[in-house]
Amino acid sequence: MVAQSLLAAISAEAAKHNARPISAKISCGRLYSINEEILRFAFKAIAKGTPCEGTKLVIEQKPLQAKCRSCEKTFEVDFNSEINCPDCKSSDLEMLPDSPLLLEEIELEELVP
Ligand SMILES: [Zn+2]
Numbered sequence: 709m710v711a712q713s714l715l716a717a718i719s720a721e722a723a724k725h726n727a728r729p730i731s732a733k734i735s736c737g738r739l740y741s742i743n744e745e746i747l748r749f750a751f752k753a754i755a756k757g758t759p760c761e762g763t764k765l766v767i768e769q770k771p772l773q774a775k776c777r778s779c780e781k782t783f784e785v786d787f788n789s790e791i792n793c794p795d796c797k798s799s800d801l802e803m804l805p806d807s808p809l810l811l812e813e814i815e816l817e818e819l820v821p
Contacts, residue, residue, distance in 0.1 A: 711750035727816035731764035737806030738772045770807040
C-alpha cells in the first residue's frame with residue numbers, strides 16, 4: 709500500500725536525522741491524481757501515534773508526456789486541446805509512461821535533545 713510505504717520511508721529518514729518530519733513532498737503522474745485525497749486520508753490515519761503524525765503531504769502532479777514519432781520531440785500533453793506535436797504539428801505520437809509516485813524531499817525539524 710502506498711501510504712504505508714510513504715510512512716515507512718519518511719519515518720526512516722526522520723529517525724536517521726533524529727528529527728521530526730514537518731512535511732513531505734511527493735510527485736506523481738497525472739493518472740495517480742485521482743487518489744490524492746485517499747492518499748492524504750490514508751496517510752493521516754496510519755500516521756496517528758507515529759512520529760509522522762501531523763506531517764503534511766505536498767503532492768505535485770507531473771504532466772503526462774508524449775513523444776513525436778516524426779521529429780522525436782518530447783512535450784507535455786494538454787488534454788484540453790487537440791494533441792499534436794508543437795514543433796512539426798504531427799499527430800503521430802507515442803504516449804510516454806506516467807511518472808511513478810516519488811518521495812521528492814522531506815522537511816525535517818531537529819529534535820532538541
Ligand atoms: Zn514533431
